[in-house]
Amino acid sequence: MASQTNNTIRAIDKESVHRICSGQVVLDMATAVKELLENSLDAGSTSVAIKFKQNGLESITVTDNGCGITDANLETLALKHYTSKLQSFNDLAHVRSFGFRGEALSSLCALANLTVTTSTGSSPTGVLVEYTSDGTIKSKTPTPMTRGTIVKISNLFEGMPVRRSEFVKNIKREYAKCIGLVQAYALIVPNVRISCVLQMDKMSAVTQIATIGNASVRQNIINVFGPKAMADVIEFDLCLVEGISAASMGAMVKAENENNEDEGELDSKGDIKLTGFISSPAFGKGRSSTDRQYFYINGRPCTLPKLARVINEVYRSFNTNQSPFLVANLILPTSYYDVNVSPDKRTIFLHNERMIIEELRTKLTELFEPSRSTFAVSQAR
Ligand code: ADP
Ligand code: MG
Numbered sequence: 371m372a373s374q375t376n377n378t379i380r381a382i383d384k385e386s387v388h389r390i391c392s393g394q395v396v397l398d399m400a401t402a403v404k405e406l407l408e409n410s411l412d413a414g415s416t417s418v419a420i421k422f423k424q425n426g427l428e429s430i431t432v433t434d435n436g437c438g439i440t441d442a443n444l445e446t447l448a449l450k451h452y453t454s455k456l457q458s459f460n461d462l463a464h465v466r467s468f469g470f471r472g473e474a475l476s477s478l479c480a481l482a483n484l485t486v487t488t489s490t491g492s493s494p495t496g497v498l499v500e501y502t503s504d505g506t507i508k509s510k511t512p513t514p515m516t517r518g519t520i521v522k523i524s525n526l527f528e529g530m531p532v533r534r535s536e537f538v539k540n541i542k543r544e545y546a547k548c549i550g551l552v553q554a555y556a557l558i559v560p561n562v563r564i565s566c567v568l569q570m571d572k573m574s575a576v577t578q579i580a581t582i583g584n585a586s587v588r589q590n591i592i593n594v595f596g597p598k599a600m601a602d603v604i605e606f607d608l609c610l611v612e613g614i615s616a617a618s619m620g621a622m623v624k625a626e627n628e629n630n631e632d633e634g635e636l637d638s639k640g641d642i643k644l645t646g647f648i649s650s651p652a653f654g655k656g657r658s659s660t661d662r663q664y665f666y667i668n669g670r671p672c673t674l675p676k677l678a679r680v681i682n683e684v685y686r687s688f689n690t691n692q693s694p695f696l697v698a699n700l701i702l703p704t705s706y707y708d709v710n711v712s713p714d715k716r717t718i719f720l721h722n723e724r725m726i727i728e729e730l731r732t733k734l735t736e737l738f739e740p741s742r743s744t745f746a747v748s749q750a751r
Pocket of ligand 2: 409474
């Protein structure tokens with residue numbers, strides 16, 4: 371390969387840096403949708419509606435009824451590393467919001483056309499703001515609007531020919547990935563109506579997901595997958611480590627509890643728990659794929675490959691015929707893990723992961739033990 375260097379080291383121009391970095395933050399359409407959905411949830415919305423035009427090729431619109439954005443914040447809204455959720459590195463140990471890096475809207479401006487319509491509800495008029503690719507305001511128009519925010523992105527990846535052509539080529543798969551992602555949030559988020567609509571032309575719109583804003587994961591599962599999905603499913607609440615505040619994590623968790631007045635679903639005793647739903651190994655010769663397995667840390671969708679492996683291993687030691695349907699939420703103090711590992715925050719660095727996993731293996735085996743004889747009987751039939 372010919373040398374492409376010359377002897378002078380120079381800074382890349384700002385606009386190019388912005389595009390290079392943005393392409394790493396928003397890898398694909400699913401990442402874009404994830405960022406917008408998370409922003410709506412962080413804004414305290416009770417309703418989030420996502421609309422894909424032409425599977426997202428034309429535009430994606432996310433409409434929420436959250437807190438809205440004040441006029442003063444519109445200038446900096448789409449600038450890199452501007453966020454209302456985190457101020458310093460230390461805050462990261464207690465972060466409970468989905469977002470905190472202030473990168474998503476800035477990156478989306480570089481990769482698509484972005485408009486925001488928003489109102490804090492203090493008057494019947496909101497504002498429609500168009501942003502330039504560097505995240506500054508291009509135009510601002512008053513518009514009637516109730517409390518909430520509408521973010522629309524059009525022509526995603528248009529300025530990146532390779533990615534746009536791959537995006538167009540694989541649009542069906544990209545769209546399916548988005549639906550899977552929205553389902554993961556719809557299953558776990560309490561009290562928020564989440565809907566997803568596909569609009570192929572002016573005349574036809576198909577609702578793909580519609581939850582009714584239930585408080586329980588059980589009800590959400592029924593909304594997303596239908597009542598059949600709950601047949602032969604066991605609910606579990608496994609305590610994996612008791613009161614880590616009193617044990618190894620003493621100082622860390624004490625500090626966390628002092629700083630964290632609103633603990634949400636966190637366990638106040640500092641226990642590490644795994645809660646959720648799993649197919650009973652007593653029945654079924656059905657699904658072999660693991661595509662309906664959803665993992666969360668404190669309600670944040672993520673990948674937990676080692677946890678997934680051990681759960682599937684234990685399950686298969688009881689039922690060799692299928693992989694379980696699974697919704698698993700690991701509940702633990704926020705200082706026990708690091709979400710700032712990958713740009714999409716789905717990879718999580720978990721403190722003492724091996725200990726947690728071994729405990730899970732034991733507890734899950736205990737949970738499944740009563741089903742061993744039933745499975746043997748159902749197999750013999
Ligand atoms: P982050 O979520 O990491 O803060 P973003 O670029 O996604 O970064 O968003 C920047 C800021 O814009 C957020 O901190 C939030 O204050 C505001 N914001 C974005 N989307 C919404 C929304 N739907 N409703 C209210 N505020 C929003
Ligand atoms: Mg965000």
